[in-house]
Amino acid sequence: MNLDIWTGILLASAAVYSWKIIGFLLPSSVLNKPVVSRSAALLTVALLSALLGIQGFTSDTQFTLDARLPALAVGAILLWLRAPFIVMVAAAAATAALIRLLLG
């Protein structure tokens, strides 16, 4: 089966929407169980952390440490200082860009 990008985009959009509409249709007792809400919250943390790991520390499927590490450190400091999301992301990009420019 060939799954092209447009099919993927439409499929994923429908899939994300499905949660929203399910929440409007289901009786609240189903989703209000502690084990369900806890697992859902942890699932969000796990998926985002896995994506952070891959986006931050791999290149061509191999573990890689490069300018992204100091960029993330700058991002973490700004988050700790409660900087807005866009400022933090821009500062991380600038850090990596600057390091690459200086070190070639």
Next chain:
Amino acid sequence: MARSAVVSTSLGVGLATGLYGVSFGALSVAAGLDVWQTQVLSLLMFSGGSQFAFIGIIAASGLGSVAVGAAVVSAWLLGIRNGFYAVRMAPILQRVGLQKLIPALLTIDESTAVATAQVNPSEQRKGFWLTGLAVFVFWNLATLLGAFLGDAIGDPGTWGLDAAAAAAFLGLIWPRLKERQSLAVAAFSMVIAVVLTPLLPAGVPVLVAGGVAIVFGISNWLAVRPK
């Protein structure tokens, strides 16, 4: 909260959230999607975490069937929290039948947060609609701007856009790391994903990390016991 306060909160949240749609647009184009594909994600998927996950997997893994499939599943699983928001919003909005379709699209972190911060039901409804619509408009305009910028600047690495993508995930995780259990899940998931990346098809390690979360969720391992 006074009438005008709901309006200004909603618009402020919409504008601030919309702004980082610029980073989504630029990163999506850097990941290999075109301007149209990027814009359709913001129009139809309309959930930041799921959108960043989708393009993150495409950026790391390419446009093959397995990668696209993993991107779809990851985006879907990251959308689950919107279902919980919808459960909270349903009794407030009191929509029946097809009237639920549009508010469902607008049910996201920000609209739910502003709505549930209000006291009386009419203010809650106003907060939901104004915030949802404001975020939708600004997020989509910003996506378009970001996508054109991303298209114009060439090699994403030179501008640190790969680091920006990683930082975006860090920013999305940050407010969720409140106690030991979520910190442990975050650390464990990150290590597992990096270790499994050379071994499994692209995108699959992210889903394995999701499985770890379910194990933690069901067993409630490392939870802080109530005193």
